[in-house]
């Protein structure tokens with residue numbers, strides 16, 4: 001199918017369905033649910049998919065679903081939406097305001113969910129017409145905000161057998177109709193570090209006869225970040241910053257235990273993988289110099305989302321074909337975390353930033369704020385993008401023999 005035909009078919013599909021999709025998003029928005037409690041949301045998605053003649057499979061915990069469209073030997077492409085809301089009060093005065101006190105879809109996951117339901121409708125229609133050259137697996141992932149949902153999806157075999165996966169996120173800084181893309185890392189890693197230092201304790205008059213634990217802890221607090229900055233490539237922007245320190249109870253007693261807690265943030269995947277072992281080795285060496293014992297509790301958050309270059313190219317081609325030339329803009333790596341990163345540790349794929357800022361909007365909206373909202377025409381744009389990228393990846397994944405039927409067409413034809 002040529003790009004022009006695809007645009008026409010998507011336009012016709014959305015002329016029929018856009019209003020209904022907006023209503024679906026508003027229903028989800030009015031009934032937000034927190035991570036791993038998305039029972040109503042899961043039921044609503046399931047009803048929609050079943051009505052399309054599809055066969056959704058609900059994850060064992062009862063929240064989140066998988067659903068495959070198409071059959072046959074072609075590649076299998078994953079499309080992922082996250083479905084959970086945030087523990088924030090909805091501060092908007094709109095008819096579709098959250099009806100649940102203290103919970104709000106302030107990260108736009110209601111929008112991502114609706115877009116994937118819309119894309120499911122279009123792709124199911126394509127499959128029924130014999131136009132789907134492979135399979136598309138829809139992943140409605142619970143608990144992105146926790147996080148933990150992506151790992152649950154993977155534990156249930158959600159990405160097993162996928163050749164490639166795509167996802168998107170609302171971006172209130174990008175105008176509606178545009179898509180922010182970037183190859184390589186696009187979000188950041190954030191982990192938690194807890195250190196426990198212990199020694200025999202004693203009188204402050206005789207530090208040489210014991211281990212001066214507070215002094216050693218102070219050295220650890222300053223030496224660890226300093227040594228890391230010399231042991232890890234500065235371009236990774238790895239930072240260890242302490243947020244909590246605790247030791248001792250009297251001015252003249254050396255305590256026998258002390259604690260430090262902080263976060264490790266990092267832009268680079270290699271540095272993120274290296275960080276725990278390096279921090280452990282540095283900690284042992286500083287603690288050993290002062291005769292104290294030190295234990296490290298390192299809790300992984302999420303790695304950075306690292307976009308695969310070929311997948312970004314597919315998103316870019318898809319966007320230009322169905323959203324128009326000039327719809328692709330470059331985007332920056334953010335310091336936020338996103339658990340889509342776990343999928344990209346195993347399979348290639350890419351994550352896009354969908355413009356949701358309306359014309360005339362001052363652009364001050366941000367996600368994770370009670371005032372966050374979108375220009376709802378972004379829903380149709382998201383359906384166009386997700387449908388087109390799935391088809392693009394399916395055709396490309398079929399290899400050189402499929403070239404003749406590919407939706408890839410020369411740019412000149414589009415102008």
Ligand SMILES: [Zn+2]
Nearest residue numbers: 107145367368
């Ligand atoms: Zn969020």
Ligand SMILES: [Zn+2]
Nearest residue numbers: 107108144169
């Ligand atoms: Zn989010």
